[in-house]
Amino acid sequence: MEKRIAVELRHIKKHFGPVKANDNVNLKVCAGEIHAILGENGSGKSTLMNVLSGLYAPDGGEILVGGTPVCIRSPKDAILNGIGMIHQHFKLVDALCAWENIVGGMKTRALLRKKRAVAEIMALCEKYGLPLDPEKKVCRMTVGEKQTVEIVKALYRGAEILILDEPTAVLTVQETERLFEILREMKAKGRAVIIITHKLQEVMNVSDRVTVLRKGVSVDSIVTAESDPARLAELMVGRAVDISVPYVETPRERREPVLSIQNLHLAERGTGEKLSIDQLDVCSCEILGIAGVADSGQRELCESIVGLRAAEGSVLLKGAELIGLDPRAMLRQGVRIGFVPEDRLGMGLASGLNISDNAALRTYCSDKGPFLNKKAEKAQAVRLTERYHVSTSGVDQPIQSLSGGNIQKVLLGREIDQGADLFIAAYPVRGLDIGASTFIYEQLNEEKKKGVAILFIGEDLDVLLGICDRIAVLHGGELMGVVDAKTATKEQLGLLMMGQRQEETSHAAN
Amino acid sequence: MLRIERKTNSRFLLQRMLSLVAALAAAGVVVAICGYDPFVVYREMLKGSFSSVYYVQQTVQKIIPLLMMGLGVAVCFKMNFINIGAEGQFYMGATAATYVALNVSGPPAPVVMLLMFAAAFLAGGCWCLIAGYLKSKWGVSETLVTLMLNYVAIKLVSYLQYVLWKDPQSFGFPKIANYPVELQLKPVLGVHSGWIVALLLTVLIWVLLHRSKLGYELSVMGSNEQTARYAGMNTKKILLLASLLGGGICGLAGLIQAAGAERTLNDQMGGGMGYTAIAIAYMSRMEPPVILAVSFLFSILLQGGAYMQISMQIPSAAGDVIQGIILLFILGSEFFSTYRVVLTRTRKEAAK
Numbered sequence: 001m002e003k004r005i006a007v008e009l010r011h012i013k014k015h016f017g018p019v020k021a022n023d024n025v026n027l028k029v030c031a032g033e034i035h036a037i038l039g040e041n042g043s044g045k046s047t048l049m050n051v052l053s054g055l056y057a058p059d060g061g062e063i064l065v066g067g068t069p070v071c072i073r074s075p076k077d078a079i080l081n082g083i084g085m086i087h088q089h090f091k092l093v094d095a096l097c098a099w100e101n102i103v104g105g106m107k108t109r110a111l112l113r114k115k116r117a118v119a120e121i122m123a124l125c126e127k128y129g130l131p132l133d134p135e136k137k138v139c140r141m142t143v144g145e146k147q148t149v150e151i152v153k154a155l156y157r158g159a160e161i162l163i164l165d166e167p168t169a170v171l172t173v174q175e176t177e178r179l180f181e182i183l184r185e186m187k188a189k190g191r192a193v194i195i196i197t198h199k200l201q202e203v204m205n206v207s208d209r210v211t212v213l214r215k216g217v218s219v220d221s222i223v224t225a226e227s228d229p230a231r232l233a234e235l236m237v238g239r240a241v242d243i244s245v246p247y248v249e250t251p252r253e254r255r256e257p258v259l260s261i262q263n264l265h266l267a268e269r270g271t272g273e274k275l276s277i278d279q280l281d282v283c284s285c286e287i288l289g290i291a292g293v294a295d296s297g298q299r300e301l302c303e304s305i306v307g308l309r310a311a312e313g314s315v316l317l318k319g320a321e322l323i324g325l326d327p328r329a330m331l332r333q334g335v336r337i338g339f340v341p342e343d344r345l346g347m348g349l350a351s352g353l354n355i356s357d358n359a360a361l362r363t364y365c366s367d368k369g370p371f372l373n374k375k376a377e378k379a380q381a382v383r384l385t386e387r388y389h390v391s392t393s394g395v396d397q398p399i400q401s402l403s404g405g406n407i408q409k410v411l412l413g414r415e416i417d418q419g420a421d422l423f424i425a426a427y428p429v430r431g432l433d434i435g436a437s438t439f440i441y442e443q444l445n446e447e448k449k450k451g452v453a454i455l456f457i458g459e460d461l462d463v464l465l466g467i468c469d470r471i472a473v474l475h476g477g478e479l480m481g482v483v484d485a486k487t488a489t490k491e492q493l494g495l496l497m498m499g500q501r502q503e504e505t506s507h508a509a510n
Numbered sequence: 511m512l513r514i515e516r517k518t519n520s521r522f523l524l525q526r527m528l529s530l531v532a533a534l535a536a537a538g539v540v541v542a543i544c545g546y547d548p549f550v551v552y553r554e555m556l557k558g559s560f561s562s563v564y565y566v567q568q569t570v571q572k573i574i575p576l577l578m579m580g581l582g583v584a585v586c587f588k589m590n591f592i593n594i595g596a597e598g599q600f601y602m603g604a605t606a607a608t609y610v611a612l613n614v615s616g617p618p619a620p621v622v623m624l625l626m627f628a629a630a631f632l633a634g635g636c637w638c639l640i641a642g643y644l645k646s647k648w649g650v651s652e653t654l655v656t657l658m659l660n661y662v663a664i665k666l667v668s669y670l671q672y673v674l675w676k677d678p679q680s681f682g683f684p685k686i687a688n689y690p691v692e693l694q695l696k697p698v699l700g701v702h703s704g705w706i707v708a709l710l711l712t713v714l715i716w717v718l719l720h721r722s723k724l725g726y727e728l729s730v731m732g733s734n735e736q737t738a739r740y741a742g743m744n745t746k747k748i749l750l751l752a753s754l755l756g757g758g759i760c761g762l763a764g765l766i767q768a769a770g771a772e773r774t775l776n777d778q779m780g781g782g783m784g785y786t787a788i789a790i791a792y793m794s795r796m797e798p799p800v801i802l803a804v805s806f807l808f809s810i811l812l813q814g815g816a817y818m819q820i821s822m823q824i825p826s827a828a829g830d831v832i833q834g835i836i837l838l839f840i841l842g843s844e845f846f847s848t849y850r851v852v853l854t855r856t857r858k859e860a861a862k
Contacts, residue, residue: 328742347740352733361741
């Protein structure tokens with residue numbers, strides 16, 4: 001079946017200094033197909049799409065739209081060539097309403113003709129079955145609605161080729177399914193859809209063909225239906241890999257509540273209640289997952305437990321009250337909580353300092369007197385880099401010059417080595433490649449076997465279902481329920497993430 | 511089109527040296543336009559700084575306040591507390607010391623001297639602490655507060671000099687009485703003993719920044735305040751403590767200058783050195799040994815500029831111009847040590 005080629009990239013090159021973000025990328029996308037671009041972090045997916053949408057100028061290679069070579073030097077050129085980009089982080093003006101965002105920025109006559117514009121927008125929405133209220137302000141919209149606005153914006157500008165960068169990162173399972181419906185509708189109407197992702201399952205679900213990038217090179221383009229996740233993972237990494245998330249069985253009788261949260265409430269000035277949890281236990285020898293769409297109170301939960309936010313209620317760690325203690329007071333009382341925060345360089349590590357100084361962050365205050373024991377610190381850092389396989393030129397290397405995986409290993413290793421009773425890991429594999437992710441999972445499972453209670457904040461439901469014993473779901477800061485990870489389904493979690501409480505599931509586990 | 515990229519590695523020292531050479535060349539052009547031979551001018555400057563024992567002593571004496579204030583500012587900069595009030599803290603320290611020197615006469619001189627040190631440290635420290643407190647309490651910009659307090663301090667000294675503390679025995683000349691001889695700093699090797707204090711302080715601050723817990727906490731805070739909180743550091747306490755310490759050192763610099771070089775207090779003694787010290791601390795990346803070296807370079811400019819004025823009838827403002835150009839170049843080179851400029855064909859977008 002030969003289809004019309006909508007866009008073709010030949011030998012695209014884009015270098016940033018010594019970094020070859022794109023070295024030789026070839027891509028052919030037909031009209032009326034959904035084409036997935038798959039690759040690990042740093043494989044050049046985003047660079048490629050930014051080349052296509054005019055944000056970067058390629059250093060070599062050519063772009064053909066509809067068979068003719070074009071020169072795309074700016075986002076405007078891209079739009080003129082019918083290429084519309086929907087960024088992972090939406091580019092919308094919060095204070096304006098939907099139709100203003102859609103029309104805004106286009107060359108029009110001096111006066112906006114609102115009626116006509118709205119009529120055109122509504123016609124578009126009807127054609128593709130997109131639900132949209134043109135008068136609604138963006139700041140009042142849910143993430144899904146904002147995404148719809150972005151899609152309509154691209155279509156309104158005449159995009160024949162739609163690029164979506166990690167579109168599902170902020171969506172629940174149900175919202176994702178709805179998005180995929182919309183994409184299929186576009187495909188049926190003859191548009192070309194490019195979706196960038198690193199989630200294998202999504203590629204299998206929605207795409208017709210898939211191009212795999214590895215280290216800036218397009219390694220293969222295959223028909224999705226003739227492939228399977230394992231094969232795709234192998235292409236992505238370059239060797240056969242185990243993509244399963246390892247689960248370790250621990251004896252149930254060893255599980256005892258280590259952390260118990262009761263009536264935890266957190267309200268911050270002007271923003272209303274951020275967190276409200278009636279009852280939640282984390283047991284020894286278990287990994288409790290926390291699921292929820294972005295900003296559902298995950299961060300607030302972690303920071304309330306470790307004493308970085310002043311919450312009300314009761315948080316007991318092995319019977320000792322944590323509320324009211326700051327991190328230093330906890331340390332003094334012998335409370336050991338390992339905490340890997342979501343923004344590693346923003347919290348948890350001091351990006352300007354070297355590995356040795358960062359490794360000492362938890363232990364420096366137990367040095368005797370007002371001085372530091374630099375020798376011991378260095379030795380400790382060397383041990384850390386060896387045990388957790390941090391590849392580095394030495395412990396004097398600044399932390400920010402390490403790769404994401406190595407940075408995470410330093411942080412995770414330091415936190416594990418404290419010998420904590422409770423370990424909180426917020427998005428510990430975000431931005432890491434498959435190898436580093438697997439390493440992190442193994443380390444967490446090791447801790448679980450030792451009897452540590454682990455709180456795992458995750459975003460990928462497949463991962464959560466794989467590694468956790470139980471999963472608690474947050475929605476708008478509220479605990480929606482706790483499910484058994486062995487019996488729960490993604491749909492069930494998705495409903496909870498959207499805020500639909502299921503009474504029967506809330507006490508099923510434990 | 512020119513594009514700016516972040517650099518991966520930088521050769522810090524070479525860069526600084528190159529920018530110094532470039533600055534001297536550019537300043538030479540300015541000097542030439544004014545009708546002087548730049549080579550003669552530079553030679554005269556070096557002559558004025560080194561050609562005799564006396565000149566060397568003068569040069570070394572000029573290092574002392576720059577070095578001490580550079581250290582004080584560095585302590586604040588280390589935790590990202592942009593203290594540009596060294597000048598004011600310097601005057602406050604000198605004022606407090608002068609009050610003690612002129613009014614306390616009972617105890618023996620060494621005890622009074624200790625009192626002067628304590629008063630100068632506290633006065634300079636509290637002047638800086640005002641900004642530290644406002645920042646820790648309400649997040650007020652320390653840059654503005656410390657800057658504004660400079661003017662308050664200088665005007666206060668003027669008021670003391672012209673009105674309150676005016677020496678009745680100075681024949682109507684607006685001048686504060688000289689320190690009693692026993693409270694003036696005695697010369698050691700021809701330079702008032704303040705240089706010993708300054709050198710000691712250099713070592714102490716190095717130990718503080720590199721070997722002490724407080725220094726470690728300052729660098730973590732300077733790098734990332736969230737991480738400092740995460741590690742359980744009491745960021746407010748550290749902020750207050752370090753601003754007291756940094757301002758206090760600047761206050762001590764005021765005492766040393768008053769008791770050593772000026773033998774009294776006057777509203778000209780700072781002469782903008784507090785601002786030069788900011789540049790020195792910044793250029794040295796808060797490293798005490800480097801601060802010492804850079805202070806030495808600037809003292810050559812100060813001393814050489816003063817000498818030129820006499821020997822060549824070039825206004826010492828010419829020295830200031832050269833100093834300004836050097837500062838501009840070195841601060842400008844900071845940009846090149848972090849970024850590099852790349853020629854490209856089309857528009858740029860910040861790299862992800």
